[in-house]
Amino acid sequence: MKRRHRHIALAAAFLPVAAAAFWFAAPYNIAASVEHYAPIRALLNGYMKNAVAIRAARTEPPDWFDPDDPALIRLGAGHFATGCAACHGAPGRPRSPVVRGMLPEPTRLESAQYSTGEYYWLARHGLKYTGMPGWAGEGRDDEPWALAAFLGNYAALSPGDYHDLAWGPSPPPSDAAAMTLGGVAGPQTPFDGCARCHGRDGLGRDGTAPKLAGQSAEYLAAALDAYAGNRRQSGFMEPVAAALSPRLRAELARRFAGMPPASPVPDGAPPPGDAARGRTLAERGDEHDEIPSCIACHGGDGTAPRAPDIPRLAGQDARWIVVWLRMWRDGPIPDTPGAPRMAAAARGLDDDEIADLAAFYSTAASAGANRER
């Protein structure tokens, strides 16, 4: 009995020494050019799957999330082309040979077996030691759901479908060529890049992205600058804005600002909120819940903001208005001069009031038709 104890004590004393020797001599080869030993590979793979599954199971999608919403799938596809396809390839597009030298090799998603929630978690948080990055927009828990919607439908997509979703009206880079690393650079212009999601008419491709037509050039340029400078968080916009020179950002802002805003045509089901209640709240605010009126800054029916650094709201897709107002209420609050004002305005809103405001502004009358103060 005593002897056995002595053995255990010796082993315990030896273990840290062995661990230090292992750390110092580094006998396990971490080179990407050499495969893991099969048991270690299985261990790491299994651990990763468990870790993702457990965390994804605790993730609730927001109430606006519809995995079959075409606009959300297009948005996810658009971002996939910007941020993911370089490593993961795309339908009909092989990965770059550079990527195939990675270990672990980025997953080809046709055969991946993740649930929507797991795709969300992976896109939101990334994976350590794999090269898979977390979401570029810090704190934007809402955005990766678009990617989850897209990836949930990924296996069924033909190359043509993918092009329609991700590139829409813009000419895609040459078909069937391998992906290039370092951005979506192809034969397209920066404007084509914007138009993939915002449309060539600036009307947002049916809710894929916010409507830019009719916004002021000041507002759009300031937003692009804030995205590029990491002062405003968005995993969609930061990578594309940061790739543009300041001159180009101003130019694109002017171009979209010059486009005519279209009268909002509510397509499909009306948004869930009550537009009449939303109008009352927008016009009067709520003294008891400390909600200021919206119109004092955004103008009577959301078509004519009071100052050029304030966005036009009329006709924006209801889902976008919901996402923005919740962001203003819950964060991340942008680090821009006017941001504390909007954050103060959104502080008292509850989810129902946000839905009402979204219903009102998404269906608010077009310019000139029903302007009132």
Next chain:
Amino acid sequence: MPPQPRPLGGQSPPVEQAPACGVDPAKLCQGEYAIRVKSHIAVLAAPLLTGCGGRHSWLAGAGAEARIIETLFWPFLFGAAVLWLAVMALAIAAFRSRREETRGLVRAIIIGGGAIVPGIIVAALLVIGLVTLRALAAMQPGLSVQVDGEQWWWRVVYDTPAGAVVTANEIRLPRGETAELLLSSDDVIHAFWAPALGGKMDMIPGRTNRLTLTPLTPGSWGGLCAEYCGGAHAQMRFDVTVMEPAAFGDWLAAEAEPASAQALARQDGLSVFLDSGCGACHSVRGTEAAGQVGPDLTHFAARQRLGAGIAPLTDAALRRWITRTQDMKPGVEMPAYPDLSPEALDALVGFLMALK
């Protein structure tokens, strides 16, 4: 030299310099000693006595209610002093006496000092208190003012035959008339207290408490929130201005008017005010600014103070308030406007200071 007692308050009263007296500086002359003792008493008493005057003192007696409470205070103080002396005398006697001598007294002391005497005193105090309360309740108000506590300011609404007159953070009352204050709250429990004029009363969300004030001394008296109500509680103050009845009537009539033509003529400042979205929270009657969330600013410049009584209303303070709101009043709900251009700020301050 003996150690100097440190003054308790911020102000240190003058302490006489020790005159040169003899060779030994540590030795005091007789006359000097007397001066020093007096000055020590002054040093100790001054901080205590500073609480007895000024615009926040209930001993200022600027209102009938405050005077009634003061008359209640003196009998109470007298009674408390008598009791204290009696108890001290008993304690001293107890230390000096022997056990055998006092055995017969114990029962009398317990019954007399524990039940009969306190019973008489409490009954007498109850009668005095009820009579006082009756006097307070009997005041017939001629003016009704609704005061709502908000985090962290005061919404003031005068109920007049011509309609409600809305203002904020400053209450004006006519001298010699009883005003009824209807106190409520929109968020958490606050308490209304203008010590120089009367007692304090809680402001409770969902109910209205009634307080009457009958100011007697014209002047500007201070008020504050007397119930902790969140971060900026200590900066939730107000002013009560007591005016002659005729001047008060003029003021109330002016307060009911929309913003002055003189202010509205400042187009630049008004544009900055409206385009910056100030109207989302603030009202300026006569303009499209109709916000209800924050204080009504229609006659903003007629008030003495800024930010719910925390700073005198001056150009400089107003600039600081607009650009560095959180620095002046941490936690305040109003967002700051540090990004206004100097010209826009000039125009805005000019407009606001013209809202007489």
